[in-house]
Amino acid sequence: xxxCFNSIAVSRVAGLVTLLVLLIAEGCSSDTASADSGSxxxxxxLFAAVATANTxxxxxxxxxxxxxATPAQIAGWDIDxxxxxxxxxxxxxxxxxxxxxxxxxxASCHGTFGEGEGRWPKLAGGMGTLNQQRPDKxxxxxxxxxxxxxxxxxxxxxxxxxxxxxxxxxxxxxxxxLNLNDLVNADFILNRESFKAIEMPNxxxxxxxxxxxxxxxxxxxxxxxxATIKWLEVIAGITPSVHIKEGGTDARAYREEAEAGGSExxxxxxxxxxxxxxxxxxxxxxGAPITGDRDDWRERSQQDKALIYQHALEGFQxxxxxxxxxxxxxxxxxxxxKAAVDYMLEKSR
Amino acid sequence: MSGSDQASRRQVRVAGARDKAPxxxxxxxAEAESLKASDRRGFLKGxxxxxxxxATGQAVAVTAAGxxxxxxxxxxxxxxxxxxxxxxxxxxxxxxxVLRRTVxxxxxxxxxxxxxxxxxxxxxxxxxxxxxxxxYHAGVPEIDPEQHRLMIHGLVERPLIFTMxxxxxxxxxxxxxxIECPANGGMEWKGPQMAGLQFTHGMLSCxxxxxVRLSTLLAEVGVKPEGKWLLAEGADGAAMARSIPIxxxxxxxxxxYAQNGEALRPEQGxxxxxxxxxxxxxxxxxxxxxIEVGNQPWQMREETSKYTDLMADGRARKFTFVQECNSVITxxxxxxxxQEAGWYEIEGLxxxxxxxxxAVDISFDGGVSWLNAALKxxxxxxxxxxxxxxxxxxxxxxxxQSRALDETGYVQPTLRQLREQRGVNSIYHKNAIHTWRVExxxxxxxxxxx
Numbered sequence: 001x002x003x004c005f006n007s008i009a010v011s012r013v014a015g016l017v018t019l020l021v022l023l024i025a026e027g028c029s030s031d032t033a034s035a036d037s038g039s040x041x042x043x044x045x046l047f048a049a050v051a052t053a054n055t056x057x058x059x060x061x062x063x064x065x066x067x068x069a070t071p072a073q074i075a076g077w078d079i080d081x082x083x084x085x086x087x088x089x090x091x092x093x094x095x096x097x098x099x100x101x102x103x104x105x106x107a108s109c110h111g112t113f114g115e116g117e118g119r120w121p122k123l124a125g126g127m128g129t130l131n132q133q134r135p136d137k138x139x140x141x142x143x144x145x146x147x148x149x150x151x152x153x154x155x156x157x158x159x160x161x162x163x164x165x166x167x168x169x170x171x172x173x174x175x176x177x178l179n180l181n182d183l184v185n186a187d188f189i190l191n192r193e194s195f196k197a198i199e200m201p202n203x204x205x206x207x208x209x210x211x212x213x214x215x216x217x218x219x220x221x222x223x224x225x226x227a228t229i230k231w232l233e234v235i236a237g238i239t240p241s242v243h244i245k246e247g248g249t250d251a252r253a254y255r256e257e258a259e260a261g262g263s264e265x266x267x268x269x270x271x272x273x274x275x276x277x278x279x280x281x282x283x284x285x286x287g288a289p290i291t292g293d294r295d296d297w298r299e300r301s302q303q304d305k306a307l308i309y310q311h312a313l314e315g316f317q318x319x320x321x322x323x324x325x326x327x328x329x330x331x332x333x334x335x336x337x338k339a340a341v342d343y344m345l346e347k348s349r
Numbered sequence: 350m351s352g353s354d355q356a357s358r359r360q361v362r363v364a365g366a367r368d369k370a371p372x373x374x375x376x377x378x379a380e381a382e383s384l385k386a387s388d389r390r391g392f393l394k395g396x397x398x399x400x401x402x403x404a405t406g407q408a409v410a411v412t413a414a415g416x417x418x419x420x421x422x423x424x425x426x427x428x429x430x431x432x433x434x435x436x437x438x439x440x441x442x443x444x445x446x447v448l449r450r451t452v453x454x455x456x457x458x459x460x461x462x463x464x465x466x467x468x469x470x471x472x473x474x475x476x477x478x479x480x481x482x483x484x485y486h487a488g489v490p491e492i493d494p495e496q497h498r499l500m501i502h503g504l505v506e507r508p509l510i511f512t513m514x515x516x517x518x519x520x521x522x523x524x525x526x527x528i529e530c531p532a533n534g535g536m537e538w539k540g541p542q543m544a545g546l547q548f549t550h551g552m553l554s555c556x557x558x559x560x561v562r563l564s565t566l567l568a569e570v571g572v573k574p575e576g577k578w579l580l581a582e583g584a585d586g587a588a589m590a591r592s593i594p595i596x597x598x599x600x601x602x603x604x605x606y607a608q609n610g611e612a613l614r615p616e617q618g619x620x621x622x623x624x625x626x627x628x629x630x631x632x633x634x635x636x637x638x639x640i641e642v643g644n645q646p647w648q649m650r651e652e653t654s655k656y657t658d659l660m661a662d663g664r665a666r667k668f669t670f671v672q673e674c675n676s677v678i679t680x681x682x683x684x685x686x687x688q689e690a691g692w693y694e695i696e697g698l699x700x701x702x703x704x705x706x707x708a709v710d711i712s713f714d715g716g717v718s719w720l721n722a723a724l725k726x727x728x729x730x731x732x733x734x735x736x737x738x739x740x741x742x743x744x745x746x747x748x749x750q751s752r753a754l755d756e757t758g759y760v761q762p763t764l765r766q767l768r769e770q771r772g773v774n775s776i777y778h779k780n781a782i783h784t785w786r787v788e789x790x791x792x793x794x795x796x797x798x799x
Contacts, residue, residue, distance in 0.1 A: 062569050065518055066501075066509035073510065074502050077639050080580055080590065083648050109457075119457035131663030135774055137654065142665075145648045152650040155588035159461075162487060162586040206657060206667045211778075214770050216760040218710070218752075221718045224798075229715070232540045232797040239544040240450055278427055 079163075081151040085195055088150065092191035093172025095179045101169055102176045105158045114138070114180040124180040127201065140181025144206055146198040150174045269343025272336045276329045281344060287321025289348070297348035305345075312341050444470075449480060450547055455536070460488040461587075463530060465551025468677075468698065469684040474525065474726065474733045476554035478609050483616045484530055484552070486651075487586030490636055494620040497584065499604070503642035506571030513620050516606060519561040519569075524603065524626065525732045527555040527700045529672050531629035531656060531777040538773040541795045546682035549783065549795060553700075555733040558624050560605035563598045566640075576642040580649075581623050584638035591632045592646035593625065597670070601626050601731075604637065627702030627731035628670040629777070631656050661772025672702035674761050675780035676709055676736070676753035687791035690744035695722075699734045701755035708754055709736040715748030715784060715798055716763070722751070747787040748798070765799050 081087035103112070111117050114124030126136025135141075139149055154170045156162050165173070175190035183198065184190075273281070273291065280288040289296035300308065310316075313334055315325035326332050416422035440447065449464040456462040464483040466476055483489075494513045502508035530552035536542045543549045572595070579598050583589040593602065603624040606613060613619040618635030625632045631651055646652070646668070658666040676699035681687050699706045705728055710719040722738040736751070754760040764781035786796045 063519055063565075065515040066511045066569060069500050069502050069508035069510045074500065074508060077500055078502070078641065079588065080582070080641065080647050080649075082643075082645070084645075119454075130659060130665075131661065135659060135663070137659070139654075143654050145653065148648055148650050148653050151647075152654075155590070156487065156586065156650075159458075159487070162588070205663065206653075206665050209666055209669045209671075211666075211669065211671065211673060212759055214762040214766045216752075216762040216766055218754060218760050219719065223718065224716050226715060226717060230799045232799065234541040234544050234795045238454070238542060239548055240452060274423055274427055282428060282430065 079151075079155055081147045081154070083145040083147045085147065085192060088147075088192045088195060089167050090192070091167040091171055092189055092194075093168045093170070093175055094189045095172075095175045095184065095186050097168075098172035098174070098176025098179070101173050105165075106173065109159060114177065123177055130202070130205065138181065139177055140183060140201065142202050142205070144200055144203045146174070146178065146183075146195065146200055149177060150195075153177075269339040269341075269346075272332070272340035273343050276327050276332060277340050277344065280327070287318065288323070289344075291344045292347045294348055297345070301345050301348065308345070309338050309341055312337050446470075447480070449483060450551075452536070452543070452548060461486050463532070463552060465547045466554050467547050467684075468551055468553065468679050469546045469682050471679075474555050474735060475609060476556055478556070478611065478614050478617070481528075481554040481556065481608070481614070481617055482530065482552050484630065485585070485587075485616075486589050489615045490585045491615065492584060492620060492636060497620050497638070499621060499637060499639070501566060501570045501640045501642070503580075503640075504573040504576035504644065505567075505642050506573065507569070509570050511566075513606065516561060516604065516621060519565050521559055522562055522603065523557055523559040524601075524624075525555065525557045525727075525729055526624065526626040527553060527672075527731060527733045528624070528630045528633060529553045529675075529700070529702075531631065531669070531672065534779040534781075534783075535776045537797070538768070538775065538779055541797045544683050544795055546677065546679060546684055550677045552630070553698075553733075555700075556608040557610070558603060558605045559607035559610075560603045560621070560624070563602040563604050563623070563640075564600075566604060567598060567642075570642075572642055575644050578643050578646050580639075580641040580643060580647050581632070581634040581637060582639040582641070583618075583634050584636040589631075589634055589651060590647065590649045591634055591651055592649065592668075593623075593632060594646075595642075597625060597628070625670070627672060627704075629656065629672055632670060656777060658771065658775035658777050660775060666775075669778055670702075672700070673778065673780045674701035674703065674706070674753050674755040674759050675699070676706075676751040676761055677783050678711070678749055678751050678785055681749070681787060681791070681793045682785060683793045683795060686793050687742060687787065689791070690742050692739065692741050695738040695740050695749070696725075697722075697736050697751050699724075699736055699751070699753035700732065701753070701757075701759070702731060703759065704730045704756045706734040706753055707756050707758075709734075710752045711736075711738050712750040712752070713747050716750050716752075716782065719752065742787075744789065746789050748796075749785045749787055750782050752782050764797060768799070 078087070102110075109117055109120040110123050111120075114122065116122035122136060123139050126138040126141035129136045129141060143149065150170060153173055154163070154165065154167075157173075158164070171190045175184060175188055178184045178190070178198065179186060179188065183200070188194070278291070281291045284290045284293075284296070289300060311323055313326060316323040326337050416424075447467050447470040449466060451459070451462060451464040462483075462485065466480050466482045471477075471480070497513060499511045499516065500508070501511075533552035534549055537549060541549075577595050579593045579595060581591055581593055603626075604621060605618070605624045606621045608614065608617055613622060618637065621637050622635040623633050623637050652667065656669070658669050660666065676697055678695060678697040679685075680696045681693070687693060695711060697709070697711075699709045706724065709722045709724065711722045712719045720738070722736045725735040725737050728734050736753075752761050761780060761782055764779075767779065767781050784796050784798055786794045788794065
């Protein structure tokens with residue numbers, strides 16, 4: 001077996017020598033002997049370079065990948081705002097302007113007074129409900145920082161058009177939502193300076209994760225007294241349960257569902273097709289149009305149906321291949337062949 | 350011999366040769382030939398329905414017959430699809446009920462919503478890519494990887510922008526880790542609501558994730574000593590962002606571009622996402638476009654207004670990152686009831702965001718007494734772990750529970766313990782022992798014992 005493949009592969013990077021080797025080595029003739037010896041210098045140089053790289057940079061501190069991010073590039077993406085105001089841009093907006101913007105861009109989901117439409121978030125109210133049975137977690141009752149409101153409106157609102165608001169619009173809508181929660185007056189104007197004075201009512205309502213907060217001993221016997229246990233049953237009718245069938249979700253049940261609902265031609269036509277036609281029409285053997293392939297069938301199915309039947313029954317020489325009479329199954333009843341044709345047309349519409 | 354057996358044998362005998370058919374079928378064949386063509390289709394259908402096929406010959410007999418022994422099924426006597434008829438393969442048509450599902454009333458809009466993994470149908474530990482649960486805050490962005498960039502800046506020596514090609518030139522790592530939404534089971538704090546495993550526990554998936562360690566990228570940019578927190582931000586329409594402490598980032602956080610051997614699915618953050626193993630799924634920011642290094646957390650909407658755990662006293666726990674040790678029995682479950690008395694293997698999944706699952710116990714009597722179950726297959730840190738218990742069901746009712754503990758010694762708590770500590774309004778991080786009531790007929794119901 002010829003060794004020229006090695007020399008070709010390696011010497012590709014070895015410049016001019018490569019061409020020489022490729023030209024001479026094409027036929028794997030004895031001429032390649034000189035070509036091999038000619039490329040060996042290139043190979044040695046290459047391996048030497050790789051070896052050096054391996055010993056020197058096996059585990060580098062840095063890989064020198066990535067491009068320097070310019071200040072302009074960073075400024076375009078650095079949109080976050082922190083509780084200390086870091087990240088707030090120049091600009092301002094009034095409660096008055098915010099009301100107009102809010103009515104136009106926010107009220108359809110969040111409600112005219114921040115009460116929330118449907119299951120969309122409620123923005124205002126709920127003060128004093130956090131320890132109640134049904135707490136209302138709104139901007140005013142729950143959010144610990146006003147910066148979060150500004151940041152979130154800028155990055156993600158309005159829901160259908162995120163990052164479409166101008167900076168002044170973000171200031172104005174933030175001011176208005178604060179006003180809906182009675183946290184600023186109607187004449188308030190929000191900017192970087194006035195931001196500093198805003199204190200959210202629930203700012204001290206959070207504590208950092210201190211779990212695990214429960215300890216369950218690994219008991220083995222008599223761990224609970226069933227007599228003291230209260231039972232809760234699942235509420236009926238709220239779980240999407242179409243797929244949860246009596247007697248289980250075995251494949252058979254779903255096959256029945258899959259095959260039911262087909263038209264009348266399916267039962268007979270499918271059985272004829274699968275046993276007699278599929279051998280070619282299942283895979284396009286001999287240019288046969290594939291059952292279920294709309295493109296294959298588009299032109300054919302526009303022909304007169306009698307002609308299609310005729311081709312199937314009597315045979316047909318087409319551009320892409322030949323259809324033998326009845327697919328070579330001369331014993332098939334004409335109506336059986338037609339049922340198969342109907343099935344194939346229906347599956348390929 | 351049953352009637353259907355007789356019919357089957359008769360059919361085997363007649364297949365192929367009409368003249369060898371018994372007199373009854375010969376008569377049918379003669380009748381068929383005398384029918385008008387327009388009547389034949391209906392007649393044929395009737396003929397097939399009774400299992401005979403003499404009128405149309407051998408070919409039909411093969412498919413009209415049943416598939417069970419001694420009959421030879423049609424797929425053994427015909428040819429199947431060829432190669433690349435489906436260049437990207439898909440499950441059998443008979444598996445079409447194995448799907449992600451959502452609870453429509455849970456959210457206002459499917460664009461900002463969640464779907465659940467069909468845990469009841471899955472085997473082993475790995476969740477197939479098409480079944481990993483979804484959670485979007487502004488839908489799935491369609492991102493051109495050529496146009497996508499990851500920027501790392503802030504308190505660093507060298508702010509850098511990486512292309513996808515550059516990210517994939519860094520040394521890669523592959524880890525099998527679960528990912529779980531902290532709201533998994535959150536609909537059931539006040540009582541059992543969902544009549545199915547997919548809805549009680551399906552915000553949970555487990556994949557082999559491949560990418561580059563975040564610590565590798567942070568070494569590349571050079572974090573300044575005052576850098577203590579990172580902000581990870583997505584490129585989706587919510588620009589979803591979370592603050593991550595530097596300790597986690599330098600420990601095991603990955604910047605991931607592949608799952609289960611192929612590129613991330615768009616639903617999972619294509620072309621690149623963060624993965625914080627063992628932590629609430631929301632911190633594993635998808636469609637990752639930016640990491641900023643800072644000296645304090647940013648207090649984003651998703652770490653103040655959301656993903657904070659409201660206690661009974663009105664105060665809230667924040668930065669509740671870890672998904673504590675949890676488990677659930679996946680077979681039987683409401684979707685996979687038992688049929689008749691006899692041998693079954695009770696199976697389930699256990700996981701812990703703090704490390705390896707150490708053991709799983711199961712109870713048949715609602716937690717009065719417990720038995721040790723077997724851990725099956727691979728037991729890996731912050732991965733799903735499968736457990737099993739071989740059981741000969743005598744046919745009566747059971748109260749099935751599983752109780753996992755992890756390598757830190759933490760034992761999965763009861764719902765009563767969690768509610769006593771936290772109340773019922775915290776939404777997130779419900780990892781309580783779950784109860785399935787197996788009825789005498791084998792059906793399974795979701796119940797709570799308090």
